[in-house]
Amino acid sequence: MEESGIKVKNLRYVTSQPWPFPQSLMTAFMAEYDSGEIVIDPKELLEANWYRYDDLPLLPPPGTVARRLIEDTVAMCRAEYD
Structure with a gap:
């Protein structure tokens, strides 16, 4: 990940969303x-850090791609650690 300096593996597509910037897709x-x-x-x-679920x-507003990614991650963590 170029913005944060860490390397990732097992990359998988989740979803996409139109973005306000002209002709953009997140x-x-x-x-x-x-x-x-x-x-x-x-x-x-502006900031990057590790957080416990x-x-x-x-959090970002409901209905956003960022919020969905966070909620999906929290659900996976709860299933594994709670």
Whole structure:
């Protein structure tokens, strides 16, 4: 992942959503952590961090691709760890 400096594996497509920027489409993928440390590219990200699924910061609005990815991940974590 170029914006955060970490490497991922087992990349899989989840969904897509039209984006307000002209003629853009946001595509959403899930992946597993492979290696590396988070390094923020300030031109791309304001913040990047690891969070526990039961202690997340403010979430994106419902109905967004970002929210769906987070909710899917939380559901997988709850199924595995709770």
